[in-house]
Each structure stands twice: as structure tokens, then as C-alpha cells.
Amino acid sequence: MMAAYILRRLLQTVLVILGVSALSFGSMFLSGDPTMVMASESWTRQQIDDFRHQMGFDRPWFVQYLDFLSRAARGDFGVSLRQQQPVSQLLLQRVPATLELAAAAMAVAVGVGIPAGVVAATRRNTRVDRSLMLGALLGQSMPVFWLGLLLAMIFAVMLGWFPVAGRGGWQHLVLPATSLGLFSVAYNARMTRSAVLETLGQDYIRTAQAKGLSSVRVLTRHALRNALIPIVTVAGLQFGNLLGGAVITETIFAWPGVGRLTIQAIQGKDLPLVQASVTFLATIFVVLNLIIDLLYVVLDPRVRPR
Amino acid sequence: MSAHRRGLTRRQFLKTTAATAAAVGAGLATPRTLMWPGVGTVLAQAQKPPTLVQGVDPETLDPQFGESGIIGNVLGNVMEALIAYDRKMRPVPFLAESYEVLSDKVTWRFKLRQGIRFQNGKPFTAEAVKFTIDRTMNPDLRRQGLNDPFPARSGVTQVKVVNASTVDVVLARPNIILPVFMSFLYIMEPEYYGSKSPRETSVAPMGTGPWKVDEWIKGDRLALSAFDGYWRGAPQIKRVVFRPVPEKSQRMNMLITGEADIAIALSPDDLPIVERVSKLRVSIAPGSRRMHIGIPTDSPKYKDRRVRYALSHAIDWDTLSKGLLGRLTPERRATVLVAGESWVSPRIKPLEFNRQRARSLLTEAGFPMSERIRIYTPVGRYLKDKETAEAVAGQFREIGLQAEAAPLDWTIYTDKMRSPGGMDDLYLLGLGSRFNGPEDLSIVTTGQIWDQTKWITHTQNGPKFNAMYKELIETIDEKKQREMAFQMEQLFVEETPWINLWIQPGATGVNRRLDWEDSGGGDRLNLWLPSERDVRFAPI
Numbered sequence: 016m017m018a019a020y021i022l023r024r025l026l027q028t029v030l031v032i033l034g035v036s037a038l039s040f041g042s043m044f045l046s047g048d049p050t051m052v053m054a055s056e057s058w059t060r061q062q063i064d065d066f067r068h069q070m071g072f073d074r075p076w077f078v079q080y081l082d083f084l085s086r087a088a089r090g091d092f093g094v095s096l097r098q099q100q101p102v103s104q105l106l107l108q109r110v111p112a113t114l115e116l117a118a119a120a121m122a123v124a125v126g127v128g129i130p131a132g133v134v135a136a137t138r139r140n141t142r143v144d145r146s147l148m149l150g151a152l153l154g155q156s157m158p159v160f161w162l163g164l165l166l167a168m169i170f171a172v173m174l175g176w177f178p179v180a181g182r183g184g185w186q187h188l189v190l191p192a193t194s195l196g197l198f199s200v201a202y203n204a205r206m207t208r209s210a211v212l213e214t215l216g217q218d219y220i221r222t223a224q225a226k227g228l229s230s231v232r233v234l235t236r237h238a239l240r241n242a243l244i245p246i247v248t249v250a251g252l253q254f255g256n257l258l259g260g261a262v263i264t265e266t267i268f269a270w271p272g273v274g275r276l277t278i279q280a281i282q283g284k285d286l287p288l289v290q291a292s293v294t295f296l297a298t299i300f301v302v303l304n305l306i307i308d309l310l311y312v313v314l315d316p317r318v319r320p321r
Numbered sequence: 322m323s324a325h326r327r328g329l330t331r332r333q334f335l336k337t338t339a340a341t342a343a344a345v346g347a348g349l350a351t352p353r354t355l356m357w358p359g360v361g362t363v364l365a366q367a368q369k370p371p372t373l374v375q376g377v378d379p380e381t382l383d384p385q386f387g388e389s390g391i392i393g394n395v396l397g398n399v400m401e402a403l404i405a406y407d408r409k410m411r412p413v414p415f416l417a418e419s420y421e422v423l424s425d426k427v428t429w430r431f432k433l434r435q436g437i438r439f440q441n442g443k444p445f446t447a448e449a450v451k452f453t454i455d456r457t458m459n460p461d462l463r464r465q466g467l468n469d470p471f472p473a474r475s476g477v478t479q480v481k482v483v484n485a486s487t488v489d490v491v492l493a494r495p496n497i498i499l500p501v502f503m504s505f506l507y508i509m510e511p512e513y514y515g516s517k518s519p520r521e522t523s524v525a526p527m528g529t530g531p532w533k534v535d536e537w538i539k540g541d542r543l544a545l546s547a548f549d550g551y552w553r554g555a556p557q558i559k560r561v562v563f564r565p566v567p568e569k570s571q572r573m574n575m576l577i578t579g580e581a582d583i584a585i586a587l588s589p590d591d592l593p594i595v596e597r598v599s600k601l602r603v604s605i606a607p608g609s610r611r612m613h614i615g616i617p618t619d620s621p622k623y624k625d626r627r628v629r630y631a632l633s634h635a636i637d638w639d640t641l642s643k644g645l646l647g648r649l650t651p652e653r654r655a656t657v658l659v660a661g662e663s664w665v666s667p668r669i670k671p672l673e674f675n676r677q678r679a680r681s682l683l684t685e686a687g688f689p690m691s692e693r694i695r696i697y698t699p700v701g702r703y704l705k706d707k708e709t710a711e712a713v714a715g716q717f718r719e720i721g722l723q724a725e726a727a728p729l730d731w732t733i734y735t736d737k738m739r740s741p742g743g744m745d746d747l748y749l750l751g752l753g754s755r756f757n758g759p760e761d762l763s764i765v766t767t768g769q770i771w772d773q774t775k776w777i778t779h780t781q782n783g784p785k786f787n788a789m790y791k792e793l794i795e796t797i798d799e800k801k802q803r804e805m806a807f808q809m810e811q812l813f814v815e816e817t818p819w820i821n822l823w824i825q826p827g828a829t830g831v832n833r834r835l836d837w838e839d840s841g842g843g844d845r846l847n848l849w850l851p852s853e854r855d856v857r858f859a860p861i
Binding site: 047051052062065069094096097098099100101105108109112164167168171172175178179180181182266267268269271272275276278279282283284285 | 377378380381383386387464465466468519520523524538539540541542564565566567568570571574575577578580732736739
């Protein structure tokens with residue numbers, strides 16, 4: 016049964032990726048004739064026609080799509096029109112920076128969000144709880160671009176603690192990771208609070224307390240361990256969101272990741288690069304989703320298919 | 322609940338608070354030394370390579386595969402041309418020692434400087450010039466994306482090597498603008514560019530310039546290092562770093578914190594911020610972009626010359642320019658058709674601001690006042706572009722017109738230009754200039770996509786202007802050239818297909834530790850101009 020479940024999820028994932036690739040391919044035609052979108056303003060009619068033929072835009076769309084798919088399956092997304100480099104190479108150069116930022120943001124989201132949620136739950140209806148939940152509300156309400164600029168203004172310009180922008184040592188990572196991770200901090204804090212509160216009301220917690228265990232032990236060994244299952248699941252999905260959502264943060268903090276590459280490609284009308292970036296980000300998200308689904312089955316026996 | 326509260330005693334709380342305070346204190350102590358640096362840090366800072374920030378990375382460093390100011394800002398310090406521009410925007414022989422047009426009027430002879438070497442040690446010779454021009458016409462490379470407009474603009478047919486230091490460039494017909502086009506043509510090392518693919522040359526250029534590309538981490542930094550064998554002497558500054566920072570306010574923040582030393586294209590609103598920081602200064606230079614509002618003369622609305630005059634009379638230039646550009650307001654020009662001051666006809670006077678006159682001209686012309694007027698404008702491409710269109714629309718409304726700004730994304734704006742009918746209403750545009758009268762005039766001749774007024778075919782003076790232009794580019798005598806250009810400007814102004822705004826000024830924020838002045842108003846960033854010395858650290 017388990018093998019069938021995995022196979023079914025794999026098949027669904029492949030279908031979703033195919034759908035994403037079709038959307039990404041179709042987006043090329045949304046703004047009209049792709050040749051005219053990519054053509055330089057000063058080109059002659061002859062240059063435009065030559066370019067159309069060279070790019071294969073004079074073929075039927077389904078032939079173009081099949082060609083795109085077959086090359087994409089081999090990791091070949093063509094050559095960037097503006098940069099003269101293979102698109103896959105340009106993407107791979109940027110992946111480490113995006114992963115680094117998403118991982119750091121994730122550390123902030125989990126490292127701050129979960130403890131804050133636990134504290135809020137254990138201090139329910141106190142000033143601490145209300146302050147933490149107010150903070151969480153603010154964290155979820157603030158737009159990323161605004162928060163990023165605010166952090167840069169306070170911690171880089173006024174206090175001089177961290178660099179304004181760019182990639183380098185750990186100092187460069189602090190502001191963009193905080194800016195990107197703060198939304199998830201707020202989400203994690205609220206979710207952890209609810210989960211811990213729910214667990215603290217269970218009979219087995221009362222039993223543990225009656226056994227004379229210390230409150231810290233009850234919290235860490237019994238309450239938190241059970242409350243964490245849904246939190247871990249959501250955290251995994253958040254990582255996918257952080258990868259995709261890094262576009263704004265990467266732009267504000269001049270972080271050389273995939274998001275910024277995508278923006279540059281869109282602005283430069285570099286369609287092969289746009290297609291590849293969108294397909295890549297979407298595929299990562301879908302694959303992460305698959306991994307979490309499978310992990311969830313491993314972690315929680317109750318959801319295993321019978 | 323009470324059990325959990327019991328979990329943290331007063332003693333534990335105090336311990337935790339003390340530990341947190343100690344950790345925060347330690348955290349604060351370290352970075353604060355960055356904020357208030359000691360003498361050692363100041364000295365280290367003085368040696369830090371100058372960092373220049375601009376909005377994006379160059380897409381390519383192969384000059385024949387891309388043409389943009391961003392590429393030029395980097396490559397202008399790595400590669401060189403036979404002709405260059407000095408601070409006053411005059412073309413001067415650079416890698417060429419001199420040049421002349423031969424008696425057949427189509428052959429230009431360039432005598433080259435000797436003793437110059439490329440960054441790989443190979444000598445600069447006439448062969449390199451021939452290779453560079455031939456490469457712009459290479460059909461294989463064109464298929465791979467080479468898009469250098471040099472062959473189309475210049476009309477070059479062949480390049481002949483006369484000897485190692487003399488080269489003839491032969492054109493299909495006389496063209497006095499060739500020196501301008503040659504100033505864009507960065508000379509390439511033949512062996513290097515002949516053996517490398519575009520994929521390789523797009524990231525590692527090879528020229529004769531004072532700095533060479535040392536490291537390029539795309540999207541993060543592009544570092545240049547000094548070329549010690551440079552023909553004008555080794556640069557004093559051994560390393561220069563370009564960083565792409567898309568967010569404008571962050572470029573300003575980097576300038577303020579000292580992470581950046583030069584930030585180009587400041588807006589008027591940025592100037593007071595920069596000037597409040599003692600270690601910074603503003604370098605203002607004349608720009609080259611001819612800002613205007615084009616009037617499509619083929620539109621029934623604007624067919625009558627009196628309507629076009631009325632629109633110009635409705636503009637309160639002083640209020641408009643000072644309100645939008647503040648301290649960056651340049652001197653008013655009678656026409657912005659030509660950017661080089663010496664090419665502006667002294668006989669032309671600007672149309673005065675006179676709302677009464679504007680209204681009566683519209684009445685005379687029988688202009689339908691209820692007709693809606695749109696001013697298409699790109700957003701964020703030029704200094705205060707959308708705001709300018711909105712302000713102009715506001716001034717039009719003052720004389721009773723139903724005018725409004727129509728902001729468009731640049732891609733949509735250019736698509737509209739290329740559509741079969743082209744622009745169907747007023748449009749705000751900024752055209753670059755190389756400060757050469759004949760080259761500036763060429764932009765409003767037949768078949769130029771950048772001229773959406775269609776005035777050549779839809780006005781009385783247009784055909785005459787076109788005929789004169791053909792004669793102008795074959796006229797070798799410079800005095801005669803200038804007189805013809807003045808006459809052509811007169812023809813243009815009589816038809817008024819443009820509402821003149823200004824030559825877009827430029828301001829650059831510079832850290833005082835650098836001894837350098839901007840020369841191109843943010844349109845070009847040259848760290849070592851002809852006949853001048855290189856950028857240096859200012860004496861402490």
C-alpha cells in the first residue's frame with residue numbers, strides 16, 4: 016500500500032511539474048509575439064525575421080512546446096539572449112545564494128517562532144502572551160519590502176551594525192534573513208501557541224504532571240514533542256515559500272539569488288531565462304511538497320495509508 | 322498553568338535577564354566599533370577599493386553583443402576606441418593619433434598610436450582595428466546574437482590595413498558621422514577574440530584600457546584590477562569594484578554608510594540627503610538625454626501647425642523645471658534637438674510661455690477642446706518622467722484642454738512605438754546624444770523608430786529637412802556643416818513637432834576620499850578621461 020501511495024504522489028508531482036512547464040511556456044505568448052518582445056528597438060524587419068526563424072518561433076506552438084520539454088528534461092533551457100551563457104549554468108550559479116538565504120530565514124522562523132509560541136502558550140493570557148501575539152500580528156502585517164528597508168535604515172545606516180546590502184560573511188545574511196523570515200516567525204509563533212495549548216489540555220499531560228515531573232520536562236518531553244508534528248510539516252512548506260518569496264528580499268538587499276536573476280530576465284525580456292527560472296522555482300516547491308508529504312507519513316503513523 | 326509559572330523562579334528570571342543583557346551587550350560592543358571606527362579602521366577604510374553602485378549588472382561584457390549605459394560604465398574603463406570624448410564632450414583622437422577623410426570622401430584614414438599593448442601583452446596594430454570592424458559584420462556571430470549597429474550606422478564596406486599603424490575604413494557613401502560611431506567601437510585583441518566563443522568573451526573582455534576584469538560574480542560584484550602595462554601609465558588605484566544594487570534607496574544607504582563610494586543617477590530629492598553627510602559630495606555633470614514631448618503630426622488633432630505652437634506656448638518652463646528638477650535644473654535651450662551647445666542655432670529663440678496666445682491659437686485652428694489628450698510616458702526610465710508628464714498635462718488643463726498623463730511600462734511603451742500606427746497621441750521621450758549636430762539631427766529623419774512625430778512625411782518642412790540631411794552627411798567642411806545644421810534646426814522648429822523640455826542633467830554621489838568628478842551626468846562613468854589623470858584617493 017505504501018509503495019502505491021508513493022507512486023501515486025510521484026505521478027501527481029510529475030503532472031504538476033508538467034502543468035507548471037506548460038504555464039511557463041505559455042507565458043511567453045502572453046505579451047504578444049515573443050519575437051517582437053525580445054527584438055531590439057533598432058532592428059530591421061529582416062533582422063526580426065531572421066531572429067524569429069533562429070529561435071524557432073515560426074514553428075507551430077505545440078512543436079515548440081515539445082521541443083522545450085524534451086530539452087528541459089535534459090537540463091537544457093537554451094542560451095540566455097542577453098548574457099550569451101547557458102541558462103542552466105546561470106541558474107546553478109545563483110542557487111547557492113538563494114538556498115543560503117532561505118535556510119537562514121528558516122532558522123530565524125523556527126529558532127524564534129517556536130520558542131515564542133511555547134512561551135506564549137505557557138504564559139497564556141498574561142502580558143508576555145499578549146505582547147508576543149501582538150508582535151506576531153505585526154510580523155504578519157508588515158510588507159516584506161517595507162520591513163527590509165526599515166531594518167536596513169535602523170541596523171545598517173543608523174546603528175552601523177550590519178552591511179546595507181550584498182552577499183559576504185554572516186553579517187551580510189542577518190538583515191535579509193530576518194526580513195524574509197519574520198513573516199514565518201509570526202506564523203510559527205501563533206501556530207505553536209495553539210498546538211501547545213491544545214496538547215497541554217490532554218490527559219497524558221495531566222498524568223505526567225501527577226507523576227511529579229518538572230514543568231520543563233513535561234513541556235519538552237511530552238507537550239512539545241506532540242505539538243511539533245504539524246509545525247514541522249508547515250515548516251517544510253514554508254521553506255518552499257521562502258525560496259520563492261525571496262524575490263523581493265533579494266532585490267532589496269542586492270542578494271545574488273535566483274529571484275533577482277528572474278527579475279533581471281523579465282526586465283531584459285530574456286524569455287529563455289524567465290521560463291527556466293519560473294520552472295525551476297516551481298519545481299523546487301513541488302518537490303519539497305512531495306518530500307514533506309512522504310515525511311509526514313513516516314512521522315505520523317495515523318496518516319499512513321492502509 | 323500555575324505549575325508552569327512555578328517553573329521560573331525569581332532567581333532564574335534574574336539569571337536569565339543578566340545573561341541576556343550580557344549577550345546583547347557583547348553583541349553591541351563588536352559592531353559599534355564599525356560605526357565609530359578608530360584610527361586603524363580609518364586607514365584601512367582609505368585603502369578599501371572604491372565601490373561603484375548601479376542598478377543592475379551588465380548583461381554581457383562583449384561590447385558587440387550588447388549596448389547599454391550599464392555595459393559602457395564598466396567597459397569604458399577596460400576597453401578603448403580610436404576616438405574618445407573629453408570632459409567637454411568633444412571627440413578627440415585616442416587610440417588613433419589622427420584621422421582624415423581622403424579625397425574620395427568615402428575613405429577615412431586613421432593613424433594609430435604606437436607602443437600600445439592589450440592586457441594580454443599583444444601589440445595594438447591596424448590588424449586589431451580591421452578585426453574589430455570585420456567582426457561586427459560576421460554573419461555567424463550575428464546569428465548568435467551579435468547586434469552591433471556599427472555596420473548599419475556607418476555604411477562600412479571594407480577595412481584596409483595600410484601598414485601596422487595605419488588603417489583605412491571605406492564606406493559605401495560619404496558619412497561625416499563616422500568619428501562618432503568609431504567612439505563606440507571598442508578595439509579587440511584579434512587573437513583572443515578570434516579564438517574564443519561569445520560565451521567566453523561575454524564574461525572576460527580583453528582591451529587596452531587601464532583596468533582589466535579580475536573577478537565577476539554575477540549579480541554580486543564585478544572587480545577590476547589595474548593593468549600595469551597601460552599606455553598612459555599604471556592606474557594609481559589598483560582595484561575597483563562595481564556592485565549591482567537594484568533598490569535606489571539602498572544605493573543611497575550604501576553611500577551613506579561608506580559601503581559605496583560612487584552612486585550614479587541621483588534624483589533631485591537625494592541631493593539634500595547626500596549633502597547632509599560630511600564625507601559625501603555631489604558631482605553634477607551635464608547629461609546627454611534630450612527630453613521632449615513628441616507630437617504625432619499625422620494625427621488630425623495635431624496636423625495644424627498652430628495647435629503645436631499652442632501646446633508649446635502653454636508650457637511654463639521655469640515652474641516646470643524648477644519644480645521637478647530643483648537644483649539640477651539646466652539652462653533653458655531654444656531647442657533640445659541637438660545637445661552639443663556649439664550646434665544649437667543662435668538664431669532660434671524659445672517659444673514664450675503665454676497662455677492667452679495658446680488659447681487664441683487653438684481657437685484659430687478650430688481645435689476641439691472637448692477632445693481628450695493623452696501624454697504617454699514611461700515610468701522610471703528618465704528622471705521624474707511620469708511626474709513631468711503629469712505636470713505638463715496639468716499645464717495643458719490650465720488652457721482648457723482635457724489632458725492627462727498615460728504612464729506605461731517601458732516594454733509596452735516601445736511596443737506601442739513599433740505598432741503599425743505608432744504613437745497616436747503625445748509622448749514623453751528622452752533621446753541620447755553624442756553631442757554631434759549631424760548625428761543628433763539624424764534621429765528625426767526618415768525611418769527612425771525613435772521619431773514618432775512622422776513630421777518628415779506629414780509636414781511642409783519635413784521633405785526639405787530630409788534632403789538637406791543627405792547633403793549634410795556628405796559635407797566635409799565643418800563650417801558649412803554647422804550652417805546647414807542651423808538651417809535644419811530652423812526648419813524643425815518652424816514645424817514644432819517637439820515640445821522642448823531639457824537636456825536631462827545628472828548627479829552622482831561621491832565619497833570625499835575619492836578625487837574624481839563625473840563627466841557624463843550619470844549616462845557614462847569614466848574613471849580616466851582623455852587628457853586627464855586617473856581617479857585617485859584624495860589626500861587625507
